[in-house]
Amino acid sequence: MNHTLILHQYAASPFSEKVRLMLGYKQLAWRAVTVPAVPPKPDVLALTGGYRRTPFLQIGADIYCDSALISDVLEHLQPEPVLYPPHLKGVARVFAQWADSTLFWAAMAYNLQPRGAQVLFAGLPEGLGQAFAEDRREMRAGMVQHRQPEATQAYRSYLRRISNMVEEHSFLFGAEPCVADFAAYHGLWFTRHCVPVLADIFQPTPAVLEWMDRMAALGHGQVEPLAAADAITVAAKAEPLPLAPEAFQDEHGIPLGSPVTVAADSFGTEPTAGTLVAATRTRYTLARTDPRAGTVHVHFPRIGYILRKAANP
The missing domain is CATH 1.20.1050.10 (Glutathione S-transferase Yfyf (Class Pi); Chain A, domain 2)
Known part of the structure; x- marks a missing residue:
């Protein structure tokens, strides 16, 4: 299960439909966790730490937020057919x-x-x-x-x-x-x-x-349901994937290893707190630990998100 694609979504979520169709286009197998449309969302927060927009993609102990980033991840995992023709x-x-x-x-x-x-x-x-x-x-x-x-x-x-x-x-x-x-x-x-x-x-x-x-007509690929508790167990039993050796791009004067928050710049601005472990040309990655999910890496696209140094306690 460590490499299984797990989409946390619900049936009437428009952005979930966007990702479901991309999974179908690439004919990928995936597991579907149904999340609540409204709070409380304790199982969501166990994995994301604060981000509660729908959907998000889980691969083991890696959590990918925002459908724009999910598109990039799917393209990397399954390059054909292409989402981004050259x-x-x-x-x-x-x-x-x-x-x-x-x-x-x-x-x-x-x-x-x-x-x-x-x-x-x-x-x-x-x-x-x-x-x-x-x-x-x-x-x-x-x-x-x-x-x-x-x-x-x-x-x-x-x-x-x-x-x-x-x-x-x-x-x-x-x-x-x-x-x-x-x-x-x-x-x-x-x-x-x-x-x-x-x-x-x-x-x-x-x-x-x-x-x-x-x-x-592109369909949704090969999908099977998965309970939220089982998805959290998958994260707890896995280790985050090794980070790609991309250059650190410091636009904020915040060094790697710093406690930070990342939040969307408009809709759903609840912050996720963690340790900054990567800041590449296209994404931020935070490491965080949850009592149920263990250590996870939460990934955000740079565009549309704000990185801040965490306030002193």
């Missing part, structure tokens, strides 16, 4: 970053309007919908939030632009999908599958629906 590497990354932020938040402001929320929370235990809304409001604290009318207009415009792209090709940049397709897909997937009452927004762009059908 001739598209720059534009695909730039597009994916836009899709995971600007496009995603426009889509979700549209998706979670009252009609969508009513469908999404129908049949759930009393109070869970309100708890979800309050939790996500707290996680968005400090973010610029667009009102639903403006978000809807933006979403319509973005769908037309995506339609223009997929009218010319099977996928956004050609005959095969790349990381940009997966990043653009998941917010739209939420509209179509989680709040279908709002899916009429796709009517003017049938080419988008055809592209979505091609994306969905």
